[in-house]
Amino acid sequence: MLPARFDYVAASSVEEAIAAKAEGGDEARILAGGQSLLPMMKLRFATPSKLVDINRIAGLDAIRSHNGHLHVGALVRHADIAASGAVSGAVASAAPWIADPLVRNLGTMCGSVAHCDPEGDWNSVLLATGAEVVAQGPSGRRTIDIGDFVQDFFTNSLAEDEMVVALHIPVPSGRSGGSYQKLERKVGDYATVGVATHLELADDGTISAAGVAMTSVAPINRKATDAEALLVGNAPSAELFAEAGEAAAAAADPRDDVRGSARWKRRVVAAFTQRALAAAAEQAQS
Amino acid sequence: MTDTTTTPPEIGGIGHSVKRVEDARLIEGQGNFLDDISLPGMLHMALVRSPVAHARINGIDSDAAMAVDGVLAVVTGELMAAHNLAWMPTLSGDTQAVLATDKVRYQGQEVAAVIATDPYAAADGAELVDVDYEMLDAITTPQQSLAEGAELIRDEKEGQTDNLAYTWETGDEAATEAAFASADRVVSLTTHYPRSHPSPLETCGIVADVNSVTGQATIYMTSQAPHAHRTLFALVAGLPEQNIRIISPDIGGGFGNKVPIYPGYVVATAASLLIGQPVKWVETRTGNLISTGFGRDYYMTGELALTNEGRIQAMRVDMLSDQGAFYSDAQPTRYRAGLFHVCTGSYDFPHAHIKCRGAFTNKAPGGVAYRCSFRITEASYLIERLMQTAADELGIDPAELRLRNFIQPEQFPYETATGFVYDSGDYPTALRKALDAAGYEELRAEQAAAREEGRLVGIGIAHFTEAVGAGPAHTYDIAGLKMIDSAELRVHPTGKAILKLGVKTQGQGHETTFAQIVAEETGIPATDIKVIHGDTDDTPYGLGTYASRSTPVGGAATAMVARKIADKARHIAAHLLEAAPEDIERSADKFHVAGSPDQSVTIQDAAFAAYTNLPEGMEYGLEDVTYYNPPNLTFPYGSYVVVVDVDPDTGVWKVRRMVALDDCGVRINPMIVEGQIHGGLTEGFAMSSMQWITFDDDGNCIGSNFMDYLIPTAWETPRFELLETVTPSPHHPIGAKGIGESATVGSPAAFVNAVIDAVAHLGVRNIDMPVLPDRVWEAIDSAGG
16 A cells, blocks of 8 residues: 655646646646545556645635636635535535545545546536536636546546646526435445436526436446436426436446446436436525 | 442442543554554565466566565565475464465465565565466356366365365254254245455554574564464474564454464564564555455355244254355364354254355455354354244244244253353343334334335344353364463552453453453452553463453453452451451452451552561462363343335435344443444444445455445444343353454344345345345345335
């Protein structure tokens, strides 16, 4: 449980961090909370040549509502989100389900998002809410839609000389709600199944926008687009949500593993989608 | 809670919930665990483990490892073989590879060791040892292993022509078969008790310090049985026993994991001997989970022959165990499947027949008594699950079925169908008390109403009886060493005392409870008694702490030696009071002349006199030692009731209530007893709900770290409601029976029975542990629910 040899740089600005990372090439990694990276290094599954520590960079820990979205800086810890009055919907619902209290105290939302672990919870929440990732490179900042950011199993679309500096999560002005349902074997475990939902209601009470995304049941966090399409334009109802649950189950691509059979995981997706939509609707209607 | 105290709090004898004296130093970081030990010139060892489950070794190239800065040596099986140490005996009479020479037989097996000046260099070197493996098919289940034509795993073992590790049977087969042939009803259950792991917080480790001039081997080791280990080191390594000193420092949990001798200990000791410097090896978490001391892995088919009224006539068991690559169960020599034959449980019936086979597989060896007295957990699980099955099959309430079959209080001492003589008990009272506390009748009514609404509620019962405290010398030995234990008590002139034990705490609280026994028996305040244990140069011989034997055997030795001291003190008191010894009586804190309580001296007065003012002809000093050979095992028992709610959509189940009544005889320290029960119930919950060590078809271990092998946290763990009855053991000096393992043994069946009870009306009879939500959902789904 001892990591292989590595270099360590503590950056004092984003520019310095980007330069240090670029210098290290694809073997260099950004260190924020380290709650995924360090365990992987101790198991020698990850053997980065260099760690670029961004914890001393000022200004990256902001969490605030701004221009219709929630801005989450690269050093915002999961615990900060759970404690923040600025968050609502699926984000607020998911925050207490992230890992365990120790991990939440150090781990960052941006780090978890960039890690692109299909068993990570946040990317489902971001897919359901339609969030954007703010990346910075030598030539400045760009925003990347979360759907484009998550490329594959543990793979994001950042360039070697870029780092994630923030997330922008939309905060609808009208009636909205969201929820995250997670089945874990114990506190701190990855999801066996997770479902994030986001609903926006029109003035007539029908669903004007819907997001449904799933954790741990596909090679990447996956949007249930058929379920979303079923929901939009209809009034919330138990029958509609049950139908959406079936659509989400059909969109899932789970595997048999020690957590359970694929057949069963699809049923959990259906049940959780239904429950998470009901919770989202109740929130939007209240 | 029953108040059983006879001493005031200042003395703190039996029955006082004295705070644990060991806690302050452990909590404040002043403990001394194995990894805290650092000796001058100490080197560090890392093991190279096999990444594959079954392969022939064609060669080992150490060049790259030797090139790492700080690496001093790479030890291979070849080097160990040159010193006749490539193989070592196991506690079950098999042999186990120390470092593999011919082939590897499980993933994680020790292949080489790298010795370096610091732990990082050792780990870097271990990465670079290049082993040429020629892959062989892995056998991952005992069923595959015993199938016709299966590859021979133990091809090095003389006379071994198949993968059978052992066979063992007991009971009266003819009488049992006859009872089954004439039975009204036969009920059967086939279930697997999965492989689990004790996973103590502290992994195994050693600092071996062999003096190259004197040959003195000082060995700091995470050992639950330091004296037995000293003798085994002498027998295996050929070192003279007076030159071996095993020091077991503060131990961060054992649970059976630290009973065997592991290859890492042997290699580190050999390395220190060869290099002439101290060598430290501390097992990694993964190393611990994949290579040392698994528990369980029993495939069991149990059957009960019953009358239509539910009276059991006989029990028949066919069991197949997965031993891994080496048969290394830590168990008494005469028993090949531990005390599994205690599987007749708490019930009165005349006939049983038990047939056991064990098979070698390409998995880690171990078979340790994980927080149980040698396979009693499996036995208790089988009978209590069978009782649920019988209740469901016969349509008799599971509580009622147990009450109809219990051994009755007046039947004790009771000889079971397999030859155990239970010491004492009142099972009906215990079960009724637990049922009343749970509100059993109301729960059954609620369950019926819930089913009408499509909700699933289950009420599970387990009434277990353990056989602990091994054990009487005529029956119990490990590697020939009789399972006696000892205590030495030295009372200093000022009346303060040192108690030295053959047993060794790993968290059980010996430093507190054993002092309380002495306080009870002598009147010396418990706070004036220092308890020493774990250092073989400084303590009398004993077989160690496991199988709930500390209190039944070591505790009895402590009471007996304290009585010897108290008796000598009484004679001294008689001298001081100028009375005849037979006229002296002892109260909690004084010796006084019968009928004249004012004419008294204290134990402290007597202690001072033992060194200053003795009666004519008496030997100076106030010290003694006792070796205790228990006349019988002790038989703690308990009644557990669990209530669960099952989500039919997902199969997720939650414990609503857990009522646990334990009868462990006299409770020395009620707070520590409750702590033991809480821990055991948590482990039982873990095994029933989430824990198992799994392997893929190639023999890769899936549960190799705490992300995959799950330890429940306070969040998942149910709230426990504890109850007690106190039925003293009639043959134990203070009536205590042992409590360390009761809850681990008894509770898994209660949790599983609760889930089964929730879905039994759908026709579900079994779900194997761990009762994962998908298994529950699949069971409901396939039952058409």
